[in-house]
């Protein structure tokens with residue numbers, strides 16, 4: 001007999017208490033946990049249960065019964081449909097508080113850590129227009145808004161969508177007028193590309209038949225240098241004349257664009273990443289400046305998307321690592337070498353390891369650009385590069401400090417043990433996913449390391465994403 005109070009496909013009335021990691025509202029219904037999509041703490045809602053598990057249910061809002069008095073009017077015209085900024089209705093101060101609590105709870109629940117001293121979330125200097133990179137997708141299935149459907153008017157060009165994916169739908173795209181996380185110039189470029197591609201009468205790529213041309217647009221901006229990259233990603237080169245014509249149109253309208261690249265992704269995987277790159281204008285990369293360091297960024301390289309908050313993040317890493325002149329540092333998942341360059345001037349040497357060849361090239365050039373000569377970069381998968389830690393230490397020296405900055409999936413399961421074998425005195429772990437951070441810290445701290453400091457850093461205001469820096473020290477036996 002099902003004695004749980006919540007049934008699938010039923011509607012229940014709940015009050016949202018808090019925000020879960022990932023951004024859903026959390027409510028209790030007779031002590032049973034219900035995660036409510038787009039729920040705001042303080043709201044009372046009728047929630048329709050669309051999924052039920054043993055320990056929790058997931059629901060969407062059917063009706064809002066009561067709004068909290070401090071709820072804000074979201075400034076973005078696409079709020080409610082776009083999945084990017086879920087929290088525009090919540091004051092920024094409250095957003096920071098929710099992220100702080102989420103980090104503590106995740107480290108407790110997943111990592112088993114107790115009595116943690118977690119610093120308050122470091123606010124971002126800018127809460128809108130902070131992104132230096134945005135990725136937009138083309139689709140042959142435009143998401144139709146409720147207004148369009150209800151109007152009863154004939155719907156034009158349903159087969160052309162360009163914007164951001166609707167949450168949970170990898171096939172459908174919400175057409176945008178603007179995104180408030182990027183600059184006005186980037187929004188204007190986005191609209192020009194949209195109009196151009198629409199008028200081209202060339203079909204967007206479809207994940208259904210894997211035909212069509214336009215796939216993605218990526219706009220990158222050096223916030224401190226003003227340099228601008230437009231990266232057009234298509235499925236092949238069949239319509240390259242049209243891509244050249246788009247380049248001319250862009251340069252005519254936006255002479256400040258410093259580089260335009262055309263990437264070709266022939267694979268089925270829906271990623272804005274090219275296997276083949278053609279430079280259509282300028283040098284094929286942009287340069288961004290963080291503090292007094294310059295970074296060359298190519299189309300396929302990772303770079304922190306919030307420039308001004310990125311500077312603060314790297315300064316925390318540098319301060320916590322507290323590197324001495326004779327120390328060797330390993331920078332794992334080093335990308336274009338941003339962290340390596342931040343700490344290189346204090347260290348004897350920095351060894352960076354990274355999977356993406358273009359990022360390694362950028363890292364080496366970044367050293368040249370900044371006249372830094374004590375970094376060495378290794379291209380490869382970390383699970384292979386760290387397979388024999390003793391051999392690595394023989395070749396490059398045993399690290400006194402290891403800095404880790406993995407993707408959302410965290411470290412490969414073999415790595416915590418390998419890092420413990422290398423036994424650096426200090427570890428600084430930068431994470432964009434508190435859940436995988438908690439998992440990895442638990443392994444590192446099982447025997448060898450003590451978790452000393454934790455600093456959540458808000459890189460992405462209004463979104464549920466949460467960046468955290470953790471500092472660990474080797475336990476003395």
Ligand SMILES: C[S@@+](CC[C@H](N)C(=O)[O-])C[C@H]1O[C@@H](n2cnc3c(N)ncnc32)[C@H](O)[C@@H]1O
Pocket residue numbers: 302303304333334335336337338339353354355356359380381382383405406407432
């Ligand atoms: C969050 S980024 C950090 C980059 C860099 N530390 C920075 O701040 O710019 C993670 C990096 O890990 C790299 N990466 C992902 N999987 C990897 C793997 N298995 N081995 C090595 N590097 C990997 C990605 O290409 C990306 O550059």
